[in-house]
Amino acid sequence: MLARSHNFVRFLDYVRPYKGLLLLGTIGGVAKFTVPLLLPQVTRHLLDNVFLNETLSSEQKLHALFLYAGGMMAIFLFIYAPCVYIRHLYTDKASHRAIFDLRCELYYRILRMSASFFNRNKSGEIISRLISDIQLAQNLVGTALTNVWMDAIALLVILYFMLRIDVATTLVALLSFPAYLLLFRRFSDEIRNTTRKVQDKLSVMTSNAHERIAGRMVVHAFTGELNETERFRSESESLFSTNMRRVFIQSLNQAVTGTLVSLSPLIVTCFGGYRVISGDMTVGELIALTMYLGPLYLPLQRFSELNVVFANSMASLDRIYEIMDQEPEIVDQPGAIELTEVKGHITFDHVSFCYNKGCPVLNGVTFTVRAGQKVALVGPSGSGKSTIVSLIPRFYDCNAGEVRIDEYDVRRIKVKSLRRHIGMVLQDPVLFSGTIRENILYGNPDAGEAEVVAAAKAANAYDFILSLPNGFDAEVGERGSFLSGGQRQRITIARAFLKNPKILILDEATSSLDSESERLIQDAMSRLIAGRTTFIIAHRGSTVRNADWIFVVCDGSIVESGTHSELLLKEGIYRDLYAGQFEAAASAIGTLENGCGQEPNTAILEDVRD
Numbered sequence: 001m002l003a004r005s006h007n008f009v010r011f012l013d014y015v016r017p018y019k020g021l022l023l024l025g026t027i028g029g030v031a032k033f034t035v036p037l038l039l040p041q042v043t044r045h046l047l048d049n050v051f052l053n054e055t056l057s058s059e060q061k062l063h064a065l066f067l068y069a070g071g072m073m074a075i076f077l078f079i080y081a082p083c084v085y086i087r088h089l090y091t092d093k094a095s096h097r098a099i100f101d102l103r104c105e106l107y108y109r110i111l112r113m114s115a116s117f118f119n120r121n122k123s124g125e126i127i128s129r130l131i132s133d134i135q136l137a138q139n140l141v142g143t144a145l146t147n148v149w150m151d152a153i154a155l156l157v158i159l160y161f162m163l164r165i166d167v168a169t170t171l172v173a174l175l176s177f178p179a180y181l182l183l184f185r186r187f188s189d190e191i192r193n194t195t196r197k198v199q200d201k202l203s204v205m206t207s208n209a210h211e212r213i214a215g216r217m218v219v220h221a222f223t224g225e226l227n228e229t230e231r232f233r234s235e236s237e238s239l240f241s242t243n244m245r246r247v248f249i250q251s252l253n254q255a256v257t258g259t260l261v262s263l264s265p266l267i268v269t270c271f272g273g274y275r276v277i278s279g280d281m282t283v284g285e286l287i288a289l290t291m292y293l294g295p296l297y298l299p300l301q302r303f304s305e306l307n308v309v310f311a312n313s314m315a316s317l318d319r320i321y322e323i324m325d326q327e328p329e330i331v332d333q334p335g336a337i338e339l340t341e342v343k344g345h346i347t348f349d350h351v352s353f354c355y356n357k358g359c360p361v362l363n364g365v366t367f368t369v370r371a372g373q374k375v376a377l378v379g380p381s382g383s384g385k386s387t388i389v390s391l392i393p394r395f396y397d398c399n400a401g402e403v404r405i406d407e408y409d410v411r412r413i414k415v416k417s418l419r420r421h422i423g424m425v426l427q428d429p430v431l432f433s434g435t436i437r438e439n440i441l442y443g444n445p446d447a448g449e450a451e452v453v454a455a456a457k458a459a460n461a462y463d464f465i466l467s468l469p470n471g472f473d474a475e476v477g478e479r480g481s482f483l484s485g486g487q488r489q490r491i492t493i494a495r496a497f498l499k500n501p502k503i504l505i506l507d508e509a510t511s512s513l514d515s516e517s518e519r520l521i522q523d524a525m526s527r528l529i530a531g532r533t534t535f536i537i538a539h540r541g542s543t544v545r546n547a548d549w550i551f552v553v554c555d556g557s558i559v560e561s562g563t564h565s566e567l568l569l570k571e572g573i574y575r576d577l578y579a580g581q582f583e584a585a586a587s588a589i590g591t592l593e594n595g596c597g598q599e600p601n602t603a604i605l606e607d608v609r610d
Contacts, residue, residue, distance in 0.1 A: 007317045014098045014105075015141055021094035022146060028087030029150035033295070034157050035080045040291035041161065042068050047284035087146075095141035103134045106320060114329040115395045119355070124207025129323060132206075133199060133316035140313035147306055151299035158296045165285045172271045173289075173296060176260040187253040191311035194246035199319055201242055205235045250308050265293045330394050332414050339417040342502040343406050344371040344533030346392065351401035353387060361387050362556040364401070369549070371406075374529055376538040378577060379553035385537045388553065389505045392535070393422045405503070423501030425525070427537075429488040431480030436465055437472040439480075439491055443498035451498060458527055459494035460520040461487070486517025493524050504534040550574065 015022065050056065050064045110126060118126075162170040212219060212228050219228055272289055275281040346369045353362040362384050369375050377385040390396055391403050394410050403410045410418055423443075431439050440452050447455075452472065456462040464487055468474040480488040496504065506525065538544045545564045552560035552567070552574045560572050567574040 007321050008314065010321065011102070011137070011140065011317055014102045015094070015145065017101075018094040018097050021090040021097075022141075025087050025089075025091030025094060026146050026149045028083040028085070028090065029146055030153045031079060031083035032087050033150055033154040035075060035083070037154075037157055037161060037292070037295060038072065038075070040288040042072060043291060044165070044282075044284040044288035047287060048282050049284075052283075087150075091141075091146045095138055098141050099134060099138040102137065102320070103130065106130055106134065106324060109324055109326075112328050113326065115390070116329055116355070117326065122204075122207035122211070124209065124211065125203040126323070128199070128203035128206045129319050132202060133319050136195075136199075136316035137313050137320060139309045140317070147302060151302050151306075154295065155299045158292055162289060162292050162296070165289055166272070166275065166281055169268060169272045169275060169281070169286075169289055173264060173268045173293060175267070176264045179260060187249060187307060190249045191246065191253070191308055193315075194242065194249060195312045195315035196318065197242045198239065198246055199315060201235070201239045203319075205232070205239055208232070208235065253308065264297060265290065268293060330397060330415060333411060336412055336414045337408065337417075339405070339408065339413045339421060342421040344502045345369070345406050346503070346533060347402075347404040347407075348388070348391075349402045349404065351388075351391065351398045351403060353391065353396065353398045353400075355396075360556060362398070365556070365558055366401075367551055367558055367561065369533060369535075371533055372531055373548045374534040374536065374546070375549045375551060376536045376544045376547035377551050377553055378538045378544055378574065380577075383553040384556040385553050386507070387556075389507075389535050389537060392503065392505065393419045393424075421501050422503045422505065423496040423499045423532075424505045425489070425492050425496050425507070425528075427507040429480065429485070429492040431476050431483070431488055431491060433478050434476065435470075435473045436468075436476060436491060439476060440472075440494045440498055443495035444500070447498050452494075455494040455497040458497045458524065459490045460524045461490035461494050464490070484517070486521065489517070489521055490524060493521065493528055496528055502532060504529060504532045505537075506534060507537045544578070552577075 046065065046068060050061050053061075056064075107130060110130065159170065162173065209232065212232075219225060269286075269290060272281060272286045276283060276286050348365050348367050351362055351365040352360060354360045365384075365388060377388060379385055387396070391398055392405075392410065394415055397411060405413070405418070405421075432442070437452060440455055441447060443455070444451070453462065456465055456472075465471055465474070474482070476482055476488075476491070480491070483491070506529075536547060538547070538550075544550060547564065550560075550562060550564060550567055551558050552572070554573055560567060560570065560574050562570075568578065
C-alpha cells in the first residue's frame with residue numbers, strides 16, 4: 001500500500017507544473033456542477049411564494065416567473081457555458097501535457113537501459129508499458145485529480161442547501177452513505193489487482209504478436225499460420241478471462257451503488273411526504289429536496305466510477321515505475337573523463353565476462369591492438385567473438401580484467417564520449433522508418449548536405465540513391481524494407497562514414513549478398529577501414545586474409561593469433577576452419593562448373609595447401 005501511495009505521489013511531480021491549468025479546470029467544473037443547484041431553490045420559491053401565494057395577481061405571478069426564468073437563462077448562458085468550456089479545455093490540456101512528459105521520460109529511461117535489460121524484457125512488453133499503460137495513467141489526471149474536487153465541493157454545496165430546507169429528511173437521504181463507503185473500499189483493491197493482471201497478459205500477447213509479425217517470413221516458410229493463430233487464440237482467451245473478471249467486479253460495483261442510489265430517493269420521498277402531510281414541510285420544500293437527490297447521488301456514482309479509474313490508473317503506474325525504477329547497469333562512474341581525442345590503441349587485459357552468473361562467456365582474454373590496425377576475430381559460432389567487441393563500447397562491462405582505449409579503462413570514460421569515437425556496421429543492417437537522408441544523418445545529425453553526399457559516394461550508395469524517385473528523400477520503409485540487402489548495407493556504411501569514428505567494429509557486412517553487392521560493399525569498406533582501428537567479426541575467409549592480425553576465439557578464450565599465412569602453417573583451429581569453409585565453397589563451385597561441362601575450379605584450395 002505504501003509503494004502504491006508513493007507511486008501516486010511521484011506521478012504528481014509530472015502534474016505539478018500544470019497545477020494552474022488544473023485549478024482553472026477545477027473551478028470551471030465546480031461552477032458546472034453548482035450552478036444547476038440554483039434551480040431547486042428557484043423552483044421552491046416559485047411554488048411556495050409565487051404560484052401558491054393567493055395574495056399575488058396573475059400579472060405579478062407572470063412577472064416573477066419571467067424574471068426568475070430569464071435570470072436563470074442568463075446565468076446558464078454567461079456563466080455555466082463558459083465554465084463548462086474552461087473545465088474541459090484546461091483539464092484535458094493539463095492531462096495531455098503531464099502524460100506527454102511522463103511518456104517522454106519513460107522512453108528516455110528505456111533507451112538508456114543497458115543491453116542486459118533488453119535481454120531480460122521482450123520489446124512488445126516494453127512497448128505495451130510505453131503506450132497502453134501510459135494511456136490508462138492519463139485518466140488519473142483527466143478524471144481523478146479534477147473530479148474528486150468538483151464532486152466533493154458539489155456535495156458540500158448540496159448538503160448545505162438540503163440542510164437549510166429540512167435537517168431530518170436530509171439525514172434520511174444520507175443513510176446509504178456508510179454502506180456505499182464500505183463497498184467502495186472493498187471493490188477498489190480487487191479492481192486494481194485484476195487490472196494489473198490484464199495489463200501483464202496484454203503485454204505478453206503484444207510481445208508475442210510483435211515477434212510473429214516481424215518473423216512472418218519464417219511463419220510462412222514453415223506453414224505455421226494455423227499454429228500461431230491457435231497460440232494467439234489461447235493467449236487471447238486467457239486475456240479475455242482475466243478481463244471478464246475485471247468486468248464482473250466493475251459491473252457488481254456499478255450494480256450495488258446504482259441500487260443504493262435508486263432506493264434512496266424512494267425512501268426520502270416517503271419520509272418527506274409524511275412530513276408534508278404532518279405539516280412540517282411545504283410542497284415546494286419537498287420538491288426542492290427531491291430535485292437535490294439527483295445531484296446528491298451523482299457524486300456517489302461518479303466516486304464509484306472514479307474508484308475504477310483510480311484502480312486502473314494506479315495498476316498502470318505500478319508497471320510504469322517498475323521500469324522507471326530500474327537503473328542502467330552501464331553508467332558514468334564518478335570522476336569519469338571526457339575522451340576528446342582518440343588514437344585507437346586497444347588492450348584487453350585478462351578480461352572475463354558472463355551474461356548469467358556461473359556461466360562464463362569469456363575467460364581471461366588478453367590481447368593488444370595497435371592504433372590503425374585491422375584485426376579479425378574468427379572462431380566457431382558462440383565462441384565469444386561478438387561479446388568481445390561488445391565490451392569496447394561498453395554495451396556490457398567485464399566482470400574481471402580491463403578493456404583499455406589509449407591506456408584508459410573504458411569504465412573510467414564517460415559513456416557518450418566513448419561511443420562517440422566508435423562506429424559499427426552490423427551483419428544485419430539496421431535502418432529506421434524515414435528517408436535515406438535521415439538514416440545517413442543518424443551518424444552525425446549536424447552534418448550538412450555536402451557531407452551527406454560525400455558519405456553516400458564513399459559508401460558506393462550515391463548512384464542507386466539518385467536512381468530512386470525521390471533520391472535522398474526516398475522512404476526506406478520499416479527496417480529498410482523498401483531497399484535490397486546490399487542497398488541497406490551501403491546506407492549503414494555511409495552512416496559510419498558520416499560519423500567518422502576512430503574505432504570501427506564490423507560484423508561480416510557482406511554475408512548473404514550477391515557478388516555485385518559484395519564487390520561494392522567491399523570496395524566501400526576498404527575506404528572506411530583506412531586509418532581506423534578496426535575489429536572484424538569474420539565468418540568468411542576472404543575477409544580474414546586481408547586482416548593485419550587474426551585472433552582465433554574458442555570457448556571464450558584466444559587460442560591462436562597471427563597473420564593469415566602464419567596461422568595456415570600451424571596445425572590448429574584456424575587452418576581447420578579456413579580449410580572447411582573453402583572446401584565447401586570449392587565443392588559448390590565445382591559442382592556448378594561440372595554442370596556446365598567445365599573443369600572444377602581447384603584454385604581456391606591452393607591457398608590452404610600452400
